[in-house]
Amino acid sequence: MWINGKIYKYTRAPKKGLKVHLGSGYRCYLDGWLNVDANITAKIDLFANLAYSLPFHKNSVSALYTFNVLQHLPYSRVEPIFKEIYSCLEPGGYARISVVNWGNAAIAYTENRVDWFGVWPLAYESLGGKFVNFLLCAGEVKHGFDFGLLSELLVRAGFTDITESKPCETPLPDVFGKAVEMEHEGCPDLPHQIVVEVRKP
DSSP: OHHHHHHHHHHTOOSSOEEEEEOOTTTOOOTTSEEEESOTTSOOSEEOOTTSOOOOOTTOEEEEEEESOGGGSOHHHHHHHHHHHHHHEEEEEEEEEEEEOHHHHHHHHHTTOGGGSOOOSSOOOSHHHHHHHHHHGGGTOOOOOOHHHHHHHHHHHTOOEEEEEOTTOOSOHHHHHHHHTTOOOSOTTSOSEEEEEEEOO
């Protein structure tokens, strides 16, 4: 899969103005964006695996969006991908990044909020089972986050303008308005996702 990204980068990737959606999956295709996924059965524009380097030129992306994806990457890829996002963004470009919220999961667990946790992918009844189910997703989740860690990784990548947002809301509707229409959150008072919007200086 890595070769697809390399071919795209060196033969077709624009040098500026690109809008990128990382991890579009089956149901979250964004018109007017480059939809990237490693699942060949999904509706995508570019078949590329995020476990390898992002296939975009430096300073070529005006906006980047990813929702509930980066926690699935191999642990060794998490810090590098934030640096790659910073590198590929144009000066003044924006990224909206959402990852699973282990901090809020810990709050829900300590407050015994059984209903906060779902039954997917494994239908546990105990609070402990539901907690582990959320954290690890039957082995699919490779990295956890709270807002502090996510912010630390973004600062290490070079970002200084980091704004915490909420699922389904954005202070940048002209940039991410279409994207947030596809987001979902069943517990607004204690979101399952951490959402940040960052701007490259």
